[in-house]
Amino acid sequence: MIKPLVRILALILVSFSLSLSANKFEKDWHTYSNYQDVVTTHVILDLDIDFKTKQLKGSIEHHLKYAHKGVQELILDTRDLDIHKVEAFRGGKWTKTTFKLAKRDDVKGSKLTIVLPRMTKRVKVHYNSRPEASGLQWLSPIQTAGKKLPFMFSQSQAIHARSWMPIQDTPAMRVSYEANIHTAKNLRPIMSAKNDPKWHENGDYHFEMPQPIPTYLIAIAAGNIHYKKMSKQTAIYSEPELLDAAAAEFIDTQAMIDATEKMYGKYRWTDYDLLILPPSFPFGGMENPRLSFITPTVIAGDKSLVSLIAHELAHSWSGNLVTNATWRDLWLNEGFTSYVENRIMEEVFGKERAVMEQALAYQSLKEELVELPKGDTILHIVIEGRDPDDAFSGVPYTKGQLFLMFLEERFGRKDFDAFLRKYFDDHAFGSIDTKSFTQYLKTNLIDKHAGKVSIAEVNEWINEPMLPANSPKPTSDAFTNVKSHMESWLSNDVSSGNNGLSKIPTKSWTVHEWLFFINNLPKDISLERLNELDSQFKLTQSTNNEIAHAWLLLNIKRDNPVINKRLANYMISIGRRKLIVPLYKALLETESKRAFTQDIYNKARPGYHPLAQGTIDALFDGKK
Numbered sequence: 001m002i003k004p005l006v007r008i009l010a011l012i013l014v015s016f017s018l019s020l021s022a023n024k025f026e027k028d029w030h031t032y033s034n035y036q037d038v039v040t041t042h043v044i045l046d047l048d049i050d051f052k053t054k055q056l057k058g059s060i061e062h063h064l065k066y067a068h069k070g071v072q073e074l075i076l077d078t079r080d081l082d083i084h085k086v087e088a089f090r091g092g093k094w095t096k097t098t099f100k101l102a103k104r105d106d107v108k109g110s111k112l113t114i115v116l117p118r119m120t121k122r123v124k125v126h127y128n129s130r131p132e133a134s135g136l137q138w139l140s141p142i143q144t145a146g147k148k149l150p151f152m153f154s155q156s157q158a159i160h161a162r163s164w165m166p167i168q169d170t171p172a173m174r175v176s177y178e179a180n181i182h183t184a185k186n187l188r189p190i191m192s193a194k195n196d197p198k199w200h201e202n203g204d205y206h207f208e209m210p211q212p213i214p215t216y217l218i219a220i221a222a223g224n225i226h227y228k229k230m231s232k233q234t235a236i237y238s239e240p241e242l243l244d245a246a247a248a249e250f251i252d253t254q255a256m257i258d259a260t261e262k263m264y265g266k267y268r269w270t271d272y273d274l275l276i277l278p279p280s281f282p283f284g285g286m287e288n289p290r291l292s293f294i295t296p297t298v299i300a301g302d303k304s305l306v307s308l309i310a311h312e313l314a315h316s317w318s319g320n321l322v323t324n325a326t327w328r329d330l331w332l333n334e335g336f337t338s339y340v341e342n343r344i345m346e347e348v349f350g351k352e353r354a355v356m357e358q359a360l361a362y363q364s365l366k367e368e369l370v371e372l373p374k375g376d377t378i379l380h381i382v383i384e385g386r387d388p389d390d391a392f393s394g395v396p397y398t399k400g401q402l403f404l405m406f407l408e409e410r411f412g413r414k415d416f417d418a419f420l421r422k423y424f425d426d427h428a429f430g431s432i433d434t435k436s437f438t439q440y441l442k443t444n445l446i447d448k449h450a451g452k453v454s455i456a457e458v459n460e461w462i463n464e465p466m467l468p469a470n471s472p473k474p475t476s477d478a479f480t481n482v483k484s485h486m487e488s489w490l491s492n493d494v495s496s497g498n499n500g501l502s503k504i505p506t507k508s509w510t511v512h513e514w515l516f517f518i519n520n521l522p523k524d525i526s527l528e529r530l531n532e533l534d535s536q537f538k539l540t541q542s543t544n545n546e547i548a549h550a551w552l553l554l555n556i557k558r559d560n561p562v563i564n565k566r567l568a569n570y571m572i573s574i575g576r577r578k579l580i581v582p583l584y585k586a587l588l589e590t591e592s593k594r595a596f597t598q599d600i601y602n603k604a605r606p607g608y609h610p611l612a613q614g615t616i617d618a619l620f621d622g623k624k
Contacts, residue, residue, distance in 0.1 A: 032111035033168035045179035054131035077162035077169035079109030089122035135160030151223030158388040174212035192288035219288035238276035259347035280575035287315030304511035314340035327388035335400015356512040358474035
């Protein structure tokens, strides 16, 4: 019993020092909190999950560390929370202290200012969330796989943690946490912490996360959640209807962990489990430590979409272990993770698949760069005054990945891998901003290998728009073959009756080859050609959600009414923003489709997450 306690205390001490190191970074614009004066190092949540009122009710206790003497107030971030009482721990007991909740700002929420009597070390806030909390989604039974019990889950990135707990909501600091969660007996909560696989008949659960994490990684879910072990470190949590399919689909997760440890050092979070959420989850995945939240849209039955699992696992090194200090620095999270993801895929599934995924991402980024405002194509994006969710595009992910591929090409994989491993070790359980990273890169890689990369080249990648001329341009031989077959088919006379489709060796094609084929068809392709394809390959009815998305999007742009029924069903049944938002955008580009699109949205919106609702509402309002 002594050794685990020592480990926990050591991690808390690490949390103290790393949290206070946030002072060296530029202030995070997206937080009201005074974390540079006094910082939370540990929190204790005590919450009831009330599905009837769609609220979390209870308290959060903050353990505080002061950067200097004379600090008289603690400032926390909130958004749409009801604050009932605040207490400070003094003289061995809790006593009320004064607080003020400021007017709401549309981006940052409401500043909660708490008077700190004599620099108290512990503060407790009694509160409840509201049904409209942007970081929570409450699902009725009909919106779940089992259709019998409700479901709730959080999504705290980027600054939505403040909508369900009053906290210093910035990635510049980190906290360890524990939680006491109370639910109805037939519902089970789980968190981004150590989860007990046993179902507790009394509805009371205790969680502990001893490692310090940024607040956006504190996560909770509750519902008819069951458990299935996959390997020594991995397990699936999901509704029972999805449990076996998910376990079969993601059985290679342990192999991914083993491969990443060989490249970049030990996995430091003990377990790595996956929670399969209902289809309304707005993202592909969320890298909550120890328990990644995963969309069911990647359960394809053939492991063709498991790069998403590799991505969320990669965050256990880049993002969770080493975190972007502000949301301007998002590329340090997602670019590194996209790079590590692809390296995992290469190690586990082979170089050919990894290169195909590089090429698809590169092609997608080039198309997106044309549409984005030029300022949003910069890695170190200027995001002050805007919602940090606006920073999420292909730029931090794929441009960031290409930058690291550029460095790998110049320095060689051996030296670059050694640099990355040292980088993860040197900054473990800490945060870093772009300026600090650039200096670290110069000291630990550029200066040690003179003449291979200049600081001017680094600055162009990080601070200039679009892609540099020296960017890697990944291509795949498999895609060259696909393009050859496509061009041969397109050259046939459509009226000849011999369309040549049967000669294309699609039976051996991967999902990546299908995506390349669909995405590279001529933008002015005729409806006759599209219907030929559909007749031969049944693409409209594809059960692979990525292939279906690409096919439906192409047909929307060609105004092909054949897909309308499938399109409506697809958009109503899936809430993942990557898959639905481009479809809404394409539909709303034509005014004659607005009524049809509105009808779909009226049916779909109640099942979408608040983040997806906000994005699509803005499309209908003409704001994006």
